[in-house]
Amino acid sequence: MSDIEEHRKKIEEITLEMIKLLKIRTDIAKQIGDAKANLGMTVTDEEREDALRTQVTKLCKEIDLDQSTALKFLNLLLNESVKVQSDGKQTHLSVFLKAKALEEEGKKIIHLEVGEPDFKPPEEVKTALAEVYDKGYGKYGPAKGITELRDEISLHEDKLLLGLGSGAEIKVENIMVCPGARFAVYLAISTLLNPGDEIIVIEPSWPAYKDCALNAGIKVRTIKTTLETKWEPSIDQINNAINENTKMIVLNYPNNPTGKYFPEKIQDSIIEIAKKHDLYVLSDEIYAEFAEHTKIPTSGVSFKSVLEYNYKKSIITKSFSKSYAMTGYRIGWVVAEPSIIDKISKLQALSLTNVSEPIQYVALQAIKTEEAVAENSRIIKSRLDTLVKIAKDIGLEFIEPDGAMYLFAKTKHKDFDATKFSEKLLEHGVAIAPGEGFGDYKEFFRITAIDETRLKEGMIILDTVLKESYE
Ligand code: PMP
Numbered sequence: 001m002s003d004i005e006e007h008r009k010k011i012e013e014i015t016l017e018m019i020k021l022l023k024i025r026t027d028i029a030k031q032i033g034d035a036k037a038n039l040g041m042t043v044t045d046e047e048r049e050d051a052l053r054t055q056v057t058k059l060c061k062e063i064d065l066d067q068s069t070a071l072k073f074l075n076l077l078l079n080e081s082v083k084v085q086s087d088g089k090q091t092h093l094s095v096f097l098k099a100k101a102l103e104e105e106g107k108k109i110i111h112l113e114v115g116e117p118d119f120k121p122p123e124e125v126k127t128a129l130a131e132v133y134d135k136g137y138g139k140y141g142p143a144k145g146i147t148e149l150r151d152e153i154s155l156h157e158d159k160l161l162l163g164l165g166s167g168a169e170i171k172v173e174n175i176m177v178c179p180g181a182r183f184a185v186y187l188a189i190s191t192l193l194n195p196g197d198e199i200i201v202i203e204p205s206w207p208a209y210k211d212c213a214l215n216a217g218i219k220v221r222t223i224k225t226t227l228e229t230k231w232e233p234s235i236d237q238i239n240n241a242i243n244e245n246t247k248m249i250v251l252n253y254p255n256n257p258t259g260k261y262f263p264e265k266i267q268d269s270i271i272e273i274a275k276k277h278d279l280y281v282l283s284d285e286i287y288a289e290f291a292e293h294t295k296i297p298t299s300g301v302s303f304k305s306v307l308e309y310n311y312k313k314s315i316i317t318k319s320f321s322k323s324y325a326m327t328g329y330r331i332g333w334v335v336a337e338p339s340i341i342d343k344i345s346k347l348q349a350l351s352l353t354n355v356s357e358p359i360q361y362v363a364l365q366a367i368k369t370e371e372a373v374a375e376n377s378r379i380i381k382s383r384l385d386t387l388v389k390i391a392k393d394i395g396l397e398f399i400e401p402d403g404a405m406y407l408f409a410k411t412k413h414k415d416f417d418a419t420k421f422s423e424k425l426l427e428h429g430v431a432i433a434p435g436e437g438f439g440d441y442k443e444f445f446r447i448t449a450i451d452e453t454r455l456k457e458g459m460i461i462l463d464t465v466l467k468e469s470y471e
């Protein structure tokens with residue numbers, strides 16, 4: 001046998017051996033997952049992962065192997081463990097599907113778990129839908145979106161920034177239209193990062209950032225924040241989560257599920273850290289318009305968009321879903337440097353050619369209706385106020401939201417299990433989102449600020465079931 005043949009044979013043997021070891025490792029990970037579920041433990045254990053990381057680094061030095069490659073390989077293995085251990089979690093989506101099934105059986109359900117406004121899109125949308133056929137919108141188009149809409153979005157964003165003195169200027173090249181913020185998040189994570197890279201997610205968090213990263217073989221570093229620290233991370237927590245493979249940090253403020261945004265100082269520090277380590281900042285600002293009218297006089301905080309930092313590695317995702325109440329239209333946008341827009345639009349072109357042209361035309365008419373957004377924002381604010389008041393009256397524990405459309409709360413009862421409670425509550429006709437869908441928050445649940453009559457009705461039932469179960 002020639003030398004090369006001999007080496008090839010050896011490589012094959014080693015690779016097959018590694019696959020067998022992967023099978024053994026995955027089986028053990030599953031067993032650990034079952035044990036963790038029985039003990040009520042979380043899937044990810046950052047301390048254990050760090051300890052293993054240290055051992056790998058040490059081994060690399062001993063055997064003279066490139067550390068960065070080895071750590072990426074380790075991240076892939078850790079991700080596989082997370083994947084096999086993550087089944088069976090209750091999220092707002094799984095509760096929603098159960099609630100829908102009950103409705104099909106004829107039961108009446110009050111949906112406090114949903115993540116969508118229950119009001120109608122602006123009237124202009126109706127007119128636009130009626131005229132779009134005759135206008136001839138309905139062909140293939142550019143992957144980044146039709147120029148008229150990108151142009152209008154850039155004006156909209158520029159206007160929001162105007163007068164803030166940030167120096168940022170939004171042009172058409174900075175905008176890409178996409179079918180909702182969710183897809184924008186998926187595109188950004190999948191195209192800007194590589195398998196084995198790391199991404200930082202601050203929890204509690206909307207689950208898609210983590211899921212997109214896992215799907216793309218990217219390691220998630222979670223930073224857990226607590227009610228006690230007003231859902232704010234410490235700068236040490238952020239710094240400690242960064243290593244040579246860290247490539248992105250995700251921000252989502254006003255936050256789903258807490259409704260909070262950070263005091264300016266914390267956000268300024270996070271951006272400084274991102275700049276220092278050359279990290280992408282993925283800022284999901286889908287609820288930004290639901291913050292304008294929620295300035296809190298007592299705390300003096302007001303929402304600051306990441307756009308204001310004029311940071312070249314920031315990606316801002318926005319949508320027509322919430323502020324325009326157009327969830328089912330599936331349309332949103334990204335604001336970023338043209339080089340980033342070019343990269344992410346390639347995957348958009350590959351996967352869907354372009355966003356539906358008629359819907360882009362409808363969105364173009366919607367974005368010109370500023371008053372509708374202001375009105376929707378006022379409605380949400382008023383509902384949130386009502387929700388906060390009721391939640392206080394019935395003794396829930398929470399931090400008052402600064403924006404978005406949710407309340408993230410727990411009860412005063414020790415060992416309260418929100419997943420079990422949400423199952424029981426659903427039997428009584430009220431759906432809520434269990435906290436475990438947003439990270440390690442089994443004792444919390446999220447309530448959406450829906451219309452006030454239904455909201456009050458739902459909260460009375462919630463209070464009654466709570467008392468019956470725990471007092
Ligand atoms: N980001 C956050 C924080 C959300 O809560 C949601 C919807 N629940 C989305 C993005 C998805 O928005 P879209 O409908 O634009 O995909």
